[in-house]
Every structure is written in C-alpha cells, then in structure tokens.
Amino acid sequence: MTPVTCPTCSRRRPPGTSPRPRSCAGCGRRTPDRPRSTSESAARAGLAVSTASHHLSTLRAGGLVQSRRSGAPVLHARTALGDALVTANR
Known part of the structure; x- marks a missing residue:
C-alpha cells in the first residue's frame, strides 16, 4: 500500500489510513488563523x-474559540489560549 496524503495539509499518512482532514493531526496546526463560519x-x-456546531460550542465553553456574528453567519476564531494549545505540540 502507498502512503496517503491529506488533501488539506499535504501531510503524508500511513498506508490504509483515512485522508479525511478530521483524522489528521497536522490539519489543526496548519489552519490559518482567520475566522471561519460554522459551515466552513x-x-x-x-x-x-x-x-461542528456542537464541537465549536464545547471549544468556546473551554475558552479555546471565540464566536461573533457577522451578518447572517457566525464566525469562529481561536483565542490566545487556543493558539497556545495548538503551538505547544509543534
């Protein structure tokens, strides 16, 4: 089997693993720091x-994400604590 490449962060993963971003540890660390809607x-x-909405609510309750309404969509961005957690494992 050949290694799988994550389509989001291009990280090479072991053969037989899912290429889906939610299963890739590299994706969370390489996500740009701009606010994103719940759908995005x-x-x-x-x-x-x-x-995703449920997960974002949990992250917001833990102080890792802040959310604000921008017209119709709600935009979510990491807080300083969320950034510190992401960069701590690099």
Whole structure:
C-alpha cells in the first residue's frame, strides 16, 4: 500500500489510513488563523454542520474559540489560549 496524503495539509499518512482532514493531526496546526463560519469549519473538518456546531460550542465553553456574528453567519476564531494549545505540540 502507498502512503496517503491529506488533501488539506499535504501531510503524508500511513498506508490504509483515512485522508479525511478530521483524522489528521497536522490539519489543526496548519489552519490559518482567520475566522471561519460554522459551515466552513464543518467542511474543512469533514463533519456535519450540526456536529461542528456542537464541537465549536464545547471549544468556546473551554475558552479555546471565540464566536461573533457577522451578518447572517457566525464566525469562529481561536483565542490566545487556543493558539497556545495548538503551538505547544509543534
């Protein structure tokens, strides 16, 4: 089997593993620091919008993400604590 390449971060993964971004540890660390809508976050993570919304609510409750409404969509961005957690594992 040949290694799989993640379509989001181009990280090479072991043969037989899923190329989906939600299963790739490199994706979270390489995501640009711009705010994203719930739908965009869900698509990038390979999740249903309802699942991404639940995860974002949990991250917001933990102080890792902040959310703000921008017209119709709600935009989510990492907080300083979220950034520190992401960069701590590099």
